[in-house]
Amino acid sequence: MNGAGAPGPEEPLLEVDEIQGNVLPGFMKPTLALCALQIEDAQLAKAWIREIAGAITALSETLESRKRVRALRTYEPLAEGTLGAVPEQVDDAWANISFSCTGLEKLLAGGAYEGDLERFEDPGFRAGMAARSSLLGDPTDPNAEGNAANWIVGGPDEEIDVLLCIGADNAARGQQLMEDLRGTPEGSGMVTVYQQEGEKLDQIGSEQFGFQDGVSQPGVRGLTAPGEYLTPRPIASSAIPESWIYGLPGQLLTWPGDYVFGYPSSGPDPRLPGPLATVGPQAPDWTRNGSYFVFRRFRQDVAGFWAFLAEQAEELSQRQPGFAGWDAERLGAAVVGRWKSGAPLARSPEADDPSLGTNRLANNDFGFAAPSVQLPLEGGGTTPPFPLAQGDPIGATCPMAAHIRKVNARTAGDDMGGRQPSFQRRILRRGLPWGPKLENPEEPDPAEGQRGLLFLSYQASIARQFEFLSNSWMGSDTNPRSPSGFDLLVGQNGEPGQGGKRHAILFGKNFEVGEVVANDIFVIPTGGGYYFTPSISALREVISA
């Protein structure tokens, strides 16, 4: 302890029966179903919302099940490749509901809360995703697949009003819940304009390109009952300050106001609460325990991605001795910052290590600014003895352009200041892949390229978090750190006059600098929207009132 100060103020008690369960702690189920609705009759729609409000799953219910899962599995894989396997004893089907600005306008019109939307400051939420599409770097060419005018859902003037989100262990149970909730569609005053299912592709939760997804979800501070943290803290309390700063090793704890209104958000000192999160200076009381929700439907060009990697890796390895031996998998790891198994380049620079990738006590335990250390754990023992990460300030091991480094500088500084801005821009990701997995990208594709990601995220600011990450970091060739280039996985170059061309700077052996260039995007936006996910009581007492 060495005379260090106190661990900091007590964390806020979360209103567990108010916050919807996909916000916190997140459904995290292997299947997902979305149903997008447009309101035709607001009075009928409100009656429908009142009717289903009792079936909307709160944090408390989700957490009880999560505790059972935690009790049934460990942080370390029981066998290689089993990360994320949910015990058979768990069989849940849960629902959450969210509303776009246009949806809330229709529902609040003529009522006591009609003017309240004016007090929502977020320009993203107010304008909607389609209107902000070019800011995200989406193609401005009206003929491009990713142009908002060509979206399958949520395009210009086709804004979704209401988005139902179901998470279930069993797809059939999820579908049944969806049908139960929708009831008689014509009686609800709403029409279904889009439905889509997603599911985990394998035991480790890979996305369509084959990389484990969702490894570095932020830890969220807060108590769910006196003395009970929302996010487990397995590090021994003797480890100061790591036990104050981390959930799982390397899982930096952020304050709940980064995602949920009415709670403190992250400030300069990660141990201390920052400003209270609100939808604006004059926030209506009913927005407490709500969150902003982003849905973005991506199509992923899996064959194109792997062809790009193979071609660029071959060119690079032939052109530059420092990159000798690089192949598509190696370049892919540089583009993502992790190997396919989830093993971070920072801890396994030369080759994939599935045992590291699936070990939750190790696969997120690294930084970029300085060497990591082994940590003691509650109940004895230490974090697993995989090779530790070394300081990597220029991106010689994990490139600055790597996806994981673009969206999360961790404790290192970034272009918006020190470490604080990085913490304030974290998002809670809740998406799953759609479409069948492409087993071999070099063989004919029965699905003809129809696969991708149903990206879902919760945050307290769409502009400052989701949009900022897309535009200012993934879509920047210099930020948050240089020497960089673009995030070739997800980032887009929306700069006028540059034709969407992207490049990334990499380091080979002996600090040899290399560059790869992509003329195409492999993750293509094909729909989406911005929503507000209200508290359970706001659903009952305001939105459906």
Add this chain to the structure above:
Amino acid sequence: MLSSYGPPGYMTDFDSVPGLLGDWSKAVSGWFDEAIKLVESKPGFSGQRCQYYNQLKQDPGPTLEQPVVWNAFSGTSLRRFGEAQAMEVGETVMPLSERQDGQGVYYTGPAWAKLFYRPHDEYCEWRVDRDEEGRIMRVTFTSEPPEYWQALHGDDLPNLNGEPTYPVPGDPQLLLELYREYVSPDVELEDLICSEDLVEEAEQKTLYPKGSYNPYNRWNTTDGLMHLTHPANSLAAEIELGGVATILRERYGRRITDPDALICGTRYGGANRCSDPMIGCSVNELAALGCWVTLRDPVGLYMDHLDMTGWEKPDGSPVEPEYFRILRGKERFIERAVFEVPSSEGFTVSDVTIGGVPIRYGGQLAQHITVRLVGLAAEPGAFDPIPLPCEHSALIDPANPEYLIQPRPERGPQGEEITAFDYPDVAS
């Protein structure tokens, strides 16, 4: 070995003034030497070698470039005032008797209340020109350091303490011509020089003698923009920060790596800015690898680019990249630039939208400008630096918990503030 330090941004104004290029290089070299001495004089540093080096005197071998980037919009204003008010503050000039970052003054004495600076503390400043209806006609940006303009006038360039120290030959007529070209044809030379000694009275130090160039002249503050004015925005400050940041720091026996904790513990710059914490931690991380560290020639502060993603004309089509024009410096080394819609387009900057939001303030553009300097690192492992204890701490006021307070001696009574980062740092 480098033979001389060039002028910032590869600018060529010095070429026509005999001796100026050489004396500019001597001044830059002098600033590096001062910064190195400052590092070596830090309590507890004796016995260690300084990792910061002067390229005219040291050649550690092949170097690796590390651009250090940050956002041009003031992090200090953003965190102190919130975005809406920060935009308003960004449109104003403030008297030098009033600090941007809290209570207190930059310089003491009545003269400073009549001189102004722009509250843009990220080494990039801007000025908005509007028409009679208040529509924005153009926004002009600069990253030119004041020392460059003092040199053009032929003043003794200041040392790191602000005292006139390094003599250079100048060409006041050239200075005047440049002002007339870039700011206004109405500029007169007497407008640009100090009519009296400008004295920092608390220290009885003459910063700008009568007859010398006045960086706070009206054509560079209230009536125009030529170069940086914020007291923190100088080339010497950049060089000093680069040097001091090579010192590793520790608290409770653990090396400090958190950029915010590091700048609070060392006070080598403004903790709430985008720039200083980023510059400091970038240098510090290279120093921790045991590298020699310095700044790339030409030493300067540059706008890297303006990101116009999502910027649209009134018809919804993307803006033309040519709306942003580099006026001084060059690509990636931009010293002066303007964003302006050609009159033939039939609309103004105020009609341009960013993500659907009309441009109302220059700060909206600044939020999309990336500023940078370029660091150099050589010979990793050449040093095995030993961290020194922190010399300072910072406070957080619960009334604005996003803002770090770096207490100054003249600061008044404390309130409910909490000491920040009062614990060992995480290891990564």
